[in-house]
Amino acid sequence: MRLQLSAPSTKNIQKTIQVTGSKSETNRSLLLRALFPNISIENLSISDDGEVMQKGLQISSGEVDIHHAGTAMRFLTAYFASQPNKEVVLTGSQRMQERPIQVLVEALRSLGADIQYVKQEGYPPLKISGKKLTKSQVSLPANISSQYISALLLIAPSLENGLELELVGKITSVPYIKMTLGLLEQIGVDFIFEGNKIKVDPKEKVMDTKLVVESDWSSASYFYSIAALCEVGTKIKLSSYKQNSLQGDSVLSKIYTDFGITTTFSDNQITLEKTEESRQENVSYDLSNAPDIAQTIAVTCLGLGMGCHLTGLHTLPIKETDRLAALQTEMSKFGAKVAIDSESLTLQPISSIKSGVDVDTYNDHRMAMAFGPLALKTDLIVNDAGVVSKSYPDFWKDLKTLGFGVSEM
Numbered sequence: 237m238r239l240q241l242s243a244p245s246t247k248n249i250q251k252t253i254q255v256t257g258s259k260s261e262t263n264r265s266l267l268l269r270a271l272f273p274n275i276s277i278e279n280l281s282i283s284d285d286g287e288v289m290q291k292g293l294q295i296s297s298g299e300v301d302i303h304h305a306g307t308a309m310r311f312l313t314a315y316f317a318s319q320p321n322k323e324v325v326l327t328g329s330q331r332m333q334e335r336p337i338q339v340l341v342e343a344l345r346s347l348g349a350d351i352q353y354v355k356q357e358g359y360p361p362l363k364i365s366g367k368k369l370t371k372s373q374v375s376l377p378a379n380i381s382s383q384y385i386s387a388l389l390l391i392a393p394s395l396e397n398g399l400e401l402e403l404v405g406k407i408t409s410v411p412y413i414k415m416t417l418g419l420l421e422q423i424g425v426d427f428i429f430e431g432n433k434i435k436v437d438p439k440e441k442v443m444d445t446k447l448v449v450e451s452d453w454s455s456a457s458y459f460y461s462i463a464a465l466c467e468v469g470t471k472i473k474l475s476s477y478k479q480n481s482l483q484g485d486s487v488l489s490k491i492y493t494d495f496g497i498t499t500t501f502s503d504n505q506i507t508l509e510k511t512e513e514s515r516q517e518n519v520s521y522d523l524s525n526a527p528d529i530a531q532t533i534a535v536t537c538l539g540l541g542m543g544c545h546l547t548g549l550h551t552l553p554i555k556e557t558d559r560l561a562a563l564q565t566e567m568s569k570f571g572a573k574v575a576i577d578s579e580s581l582t583l584q585p586i587s588s589i590k591s592g593v594d595v596d597t598y599n600d601h602r603m604a605m606a607f608g609p610l611a612l613k614t615d616l617i618v619n620d621a622g623v624v625s626k627s628y629p630d631f632w633k634d635l636k637t638l639g640f641g642v643s644e645m
C-alpha cells in the first residue's frame with residue numbers, strides 16, 4: 237500500500253483518539269497468563285505483534301512464526317525452553333533471522349535448556365526442546381537488548397528455584413526491565429533489583445489478578461510530533477493513559493515541552509496542547525532508555541527546521557531495520573544534512589524541506605509512522621504503509637480523523 241499524505245485543512249486540531257494497548261505490556265502479560273492461568277488481561281494491544289504472541293502461546297509442537305515481533309521472538313524462546321513436552325521451531329521474517337539472539341540462547345543453555353540453531357549460529361530460527369530448568373543462576377551481557385533480560389525475568393517465577401541474574405556491562409533500555417518487574421509485582425512475585433543483580437523468587441500460584449494494559453506510549457509519540465508541528469492552541473486528547481506509567485516512553489511528556497507541548501493527565505486521558513512555539517534551534521537527548529521514540533523526535537525536528545543531536549542509539553541498528561541508516565537516507569531526501577555513527581544521529585537545522593518525497597519504510601512500522609506527521613509541512617508519499625500493523629493498525633485511520641489527507645495511490 238502506497239499512501240499520499242497531505243495536511244489537514246486546519247492546523248489547529250481539536251480531536252480525541254483511542255490508542256490501542258501497549259505491545260510491550262501486552263506481550264509480557266500474555267506470557268505471564270500462559271504461566272499463571274488465573275491472570276486476566278484488559279486492553280490488549282490490537283496489533284500483529286500481539287496476535288503472533290497469542291498464537292505462539294497456543295502451539296506445543298511444529299513451527300511457530302512470529303514474523304517481525306522482537307518481543308515475541310525473545311519471550312517465546314525463554315517460554316518454550318522452560319516448558320517440558322513442548323518442542324517447536326521458532327522462526328520469523330527474513331529480518332528477524334538477522335536480529336541477534338545468541339545472548340539469550342547462551343543464558344538459557346547455561347540454565348540447562350536444549351536450543352539449537354536451525355540456520356545461522358546466533359540467529360533465529362531456533363529448534364527448542366522444552367525442559368524443566370532447575371538451575372537458578374545466570375550471567376549475561378546487558379548492553380545489546382533488554383528483551384533478553386525481560387525474557388528470563390518473565391519465566392523466572394515459574395522456575396522451581398526462581399532466578400538470579402547478573403547483568404554484565406552497561407544496562408540498556410532499563411525502563412523495559414522495570415516494566416517487566418512492575419508486572420511481576422502486580423501478580424505478587426517478590427524480587428530484588430540492586431546494582432547489576434536481579435533476584436526473582438519462585439511462585440507456584442498467583443492470586444486472581446487483572447492486568448490492565450495502558451495504551452501505547454510509543455504510539456502516542458506520533459501525536460506529540462503532530463501537535464508540535466501544528467499551530468499554538470492545538471489540543472489532541474489520547475486514551476487510555478496514566479501518570480504513573482510502566483512505559484519508559486512516557487518521558488515524551490517531558491521531552492516535548494522543548495517543542496512547546498504541555499501534557500495534562502486526567503480521567504485516563506492525556507491532553508497534548510501546543511502552548512507556545514519552540515524557541516530552540518538545537519536540542520539533544522540521550523535516548524538509551526527510550527530508543528523507540530528516536531525516529532519520531534528526529535522527524536519532529538526536521539519538520540520544525542530544528543537541529544538535534546540524539547545519542548544512546550546503539551540498539552537502533554538491530555531493530556526492524558537499521559534505523560540509523562534508514563533515518564539518514566530518508567531525511568536526506570527532504571534536503572536534510574544528517575550525520576550518523578554507531579550510536580548517534582546529528583541533524584543540522586534547515587529552513588525549508590523538499591516536497592513530493594517518496595519515503596521508504598524498510599518493513600519498519602516506526603519509519604512509516606514517524607514520517608506521517610511531516611505531511612503538516614509538505615505533501616509526501618509513504619511506501620509500504622501497511623507496515624504500521626506491527627504495533628498500530630489503525631494509525632492511518634486515526635490520521636484521517638485528525639483531518640489529514642490519506643489516499644491510496
Ligand SMILES: O=C(O)C1=C[C@@H](OP(=O)(O)O)[C@@H](O)[C@H](O)C1
Nearest residue numbers: 260307381382383409412528551
Ligand atoms: O521489552 C520490550 O518490550 C522492548 C524493548 C526495547 O528493545 P531493546 O531492549 O532491544 O532496546 C524496545 O525497543 C522494543 O520496542 C520493546
Ligand SMILES: C=C(OP(=O)(O)O)C(=O)O
Nearest residue numbers: 304305306307528555556
Ligand atoms: C524495536 C521494536 O520492536 P521489537 O524489538 O519488539 O520487534 C519497536 O517496536 O520499535
